[in-house]
Amino acid sequence: MAYFSLFITGFIAATLFPASSELLLLALLQQGYQPFLLWLVATTGNTLGSCVNWWLGKQLRRFQHKRWFPISEPQLVRAERLFLRYGRWSLLLSWLPVIGDPLTMIAGVLKVPFPIFLLLVALGKALRYGILILLAISFF
Structure with missing residues (x-):
């Protein structure tokens, strides 16, 4: 159950919902769970959450021309320009708080x-x- 909880927490943390998988990972590590399995489960869940953002x-x-759309056209253009400026390699930083989730989107x-x-994305998250x-x- 602990590994499943870590997977779900890692998955949610990689989406646009606020969550943190690091604290749970550290707590499970301190309780004696296998480091390699913790690494694998956290990396997999977090990477799959980022795949949701990509999709x-x-x-x-x-939907960008709908009234309820939360991002203005200038904000979207600015985000695209920043991504293009730093290129695909910036996805290695998808694990960073605040910028990582929007980066994957x-x-x-x-x-x-x-x-x-x-x-x-998997490489960046696995390293982290x-x-x-x-x-x-x-x-x-």
Whole structure:
């Protein structure tokens, strides 16, 4: 059940909903759960949550002229310009708070090919969780 909770928390944390999977991961690590499985589950859940953002981004343009649409045209253009300025490699930073989730959505808006998106996002998130676990193990 603990691994499933970590997966769900990681998944939700990668979407536009506010959540944090790091605290649960650290608590489970301290309780003696297997570091490799924690890393794998957290990385998988968080990466799949970002895939939802990518898919939503691909659908976003269909709704941009609706009155209820939450992002103005200038905001969308600015986000696209920033993404294009730093390129696909910026997806390695998709784990960062505040900018990571919108970054994965803009990748969908700009139709970054899914295999490239998945590789870069998974790599960034895997490194983040791996470093977090290694640091935690060295302090416990």
